[in-house]
Ligand SMILES: C[C@](O)(CO)[C@H](O)COP(=O)(O)OP(=O)(O)OC[C@H]1O[C@@H](n2ccc(N)nc2=O)[C@H](O)[C@@H]1O
């Protein structure tokens with residue numbers, strides 16, 4: 001049977017993340033730049049001669065049927081059945097999990113996005129990029145971005161996107177060792193939800209003048225997350241000695257842009273042993289964007 005191995009599911013960093021308001025359904029209106037980076041999970045797909053969708057790797061804390069990978073595969077399987085009247089073949093899915101959960105790196109969403117792109121290809125399902133993005137959105141707010149497949153400025157609840165030129169730099173990322181539940185941060189009574197929207201023409205002219213987005217904007221979720229999770233505050237404070245350190249997404253991970261791989265290595269040598277830390281390079285495009 002056919003297979004597709006070594007499919008990357010890269011992480012994202014939110015270079016800034018502004019909360020501009022809240023919709024009637026409780027979801028928040030955001031403006032953010034999603035930066036793809038060359039560090040993430042890796043997935044492997046092997047078609048079966050039945051119709052069973054099976055995760056062959058154990059993932060601590062995530063039962064198979066709750067895994068966004070399996071839920072994404074089932075959604076696409078049902079969509080293929082709806083369109084063609086026939087079930088596509090089953091698939092065994094293996095994952096090398098590197099991204100921490102509740103890390104603000106979009107790990108679960110990226111795994112699901114890679115699965116939708118890989119199975120759309122293996123099953124020759126023929127969904128367009130836009131159709132796959134819409135299919136994935138109910139599973140996770142970041143899934144459409146990963147399928148969009150380019151570093152992007154996003155608005156709305158994260159689904160309205162336009163590509164931006166990625167600053168060609170390296171990042172140092174620290175995992176502070178805590179798992180931050182996204183909903184808990186958005187629910188907080190202390191969260192500010194009134195950052196004025198950036199007007200896109202101003203933002204574009206800012207980008208033209210700069211070589212990168214270093215120092216632009218802020219992460220409005222950071223104040224709440226650092227109060228609830230002190231290790232996040234500690235990691236930001238430590239990394240701030242090397243540049244503009246901030247949190248990605250709803251935390252817990254913290255990052256800082258540096259000019260070169262050599263600089264990244266120099267920071268990494270000094271990271272206290274209690275934290276996991278790594279370097280990653282900015283990516284313009286998703287490594288499997290060409291599957292669509
Ligand atoms: C904050 C970000 O990390 C930015 O990249 C993402 O938008 C969060 O994406 P995610 O972890 O995939 O989040 P989801 O699973 O879609 O939503 C988790 C919870 O976060 C809250 N949530 C999420 C996104 C959003 N725009 N407004 C919200 O209020 C909702 O309470 C939701 O129930």
Ligand SMILES: Nc1ncnc2c1ncn2[C@@H]1O[C@H](COP(=O)(O)OP(=O)(O)OP(=O)(O)O)[C@@H](O)[C@H]1O
Pocket residue numbers: 061062066067068069099100101102103104105106107108109111112142180182249250251252
């Ligand atoms: N394949 C998966 N990988 C990681 N988490 C998963 C997966 N499937 C389901 N989950 C659930 O989703 C939760 C959030 O995990 P994830 O790694 O996506 O968070 P995150 O990095 O904070 O994401 P975001 O930046 O989108 O907020 C986990 O706690 C876990 O229960």
